[in-house]
Amino acid sequence: MSAAPDHQARPRISDRWPARHPERLQLYSLPTPNGVKVSIMLEETGLAYEPHLLSFASQDQLTPEFLSLNPNNKIPAIVDPDGPGGQPLALFESGAILIYLAEKTGQLLPREAAARYQTIQWLMFQMGGVGPMFGQLGFFHKFAGKDFEDKRPRDRYAAESRRLLAVLNQHLAGRAWMMGADYSIADIAIFPWVNNLIDFYAAGELVGFADFPEVQRVLSAFLARPAVQRGLKIPA
Template identity: 75%
Template sequence: MTDLSTFQITRRWPARYPDRIQLYSLPTPNGVKVSIMLEETGLAYEPHLVDFGRADQKTPEFLSLNPNGKIPAIIDPDGPGGRPLALFESGTILLYLAEKTGKFLPIDPAQRWQAVQWLMFQMGGVGPMFGQLGFFHKFDGKDYDDKRPRDRYVAETQRLLAVMDGWLAGRSWFVGEDYSIADIAMLGWVRNLIGFYEAREIVGFDRFTHVAAWLERGLARPAVQRGLDIPSRA
């Protein structure tokens, strides 16, 4: 039996199945990247809800795993060399799980780097910009009299959607016909933009027809549907 007791985080979130990957997360756009990937790969894992309402992400136990205090994070009891490995940052975890399973990251070097470049596009652009738009459109920022910050992020979100839309013309997924970690990284963010952030109209989402068709294809995948609700908030 794998012993994970050396990891401080297991004192707050005990592992019932220590031989499985331990997932510490919340079903946010960043969090669901990893739960979707785990569902897609079929790896055995145990999810633990990190409740932002209780500031779980700021506790010493969580910070011992991710000093940046962000979800998601994992412990793989069967890491390189058979030793447990702890990781944070959603993009890093996607790359790790793709390497571990040989899935959703093309073998061909050129296509592989295409997948990585679109993953970086999500990490550096889509996530931060969509998130800022959500703040200024739906949350506290909406009450600011000065609408220039909101308008800036509306414009940048539209620009990013246009980049995505142009690339997806004639393609099913971001790497041609191969569904990959690039798609997994972006699905939750685009869904959140027009759903939870209620920004469909303000960004004119319906004119980005290729992105809309790609989102529909992605959300139809059973593993995506399951992963979007993991860990359960109940």
């Protein structure tokens, strides 16, 4: 008896999270700082999408179905049934997804070359600095790091987080948003992490958040946006 063809045995993301609206963009995520970047972007642009909630408690991110979409087992990830050339496109990594959605919709990423690359520059600042450093600080300050008597790891990440906040504070002086007058994917990338640092991680006092009035101002403006308020709760 011959074995079934290999492609028939491979799991698909839709095996575990079937789409009720397959014509819409499919979002697989959690309301974490990285996850809500994409839901906020989708809310801001008005693209039709269907969210699917993953559970870390049941290790959904490690299932064969999710790994078929993202072999790096991280959220968020998307499948756009109407990708380039009208073909489906699967993507992971929140920064890549933000750039893709901006280019797909023609929104929130400048078309002029210099401003476009400067926006992507600040997106990379979040991806390489703000996210990893704030996340590590959250671990050592709020979660298991509290069990460590040695506070040097926590203090190292607190110092670097404070330095990053100072960079943001200086840059935002005299600017409404990261790119000046225009709200962009740079703001959508950065401010969920700032909000998480202060709200969920409760690290405001540790990093001296009161010393960064420009960051406070822009964070307040960010959180006041209706699309942000909706996106922060998705997937519910």
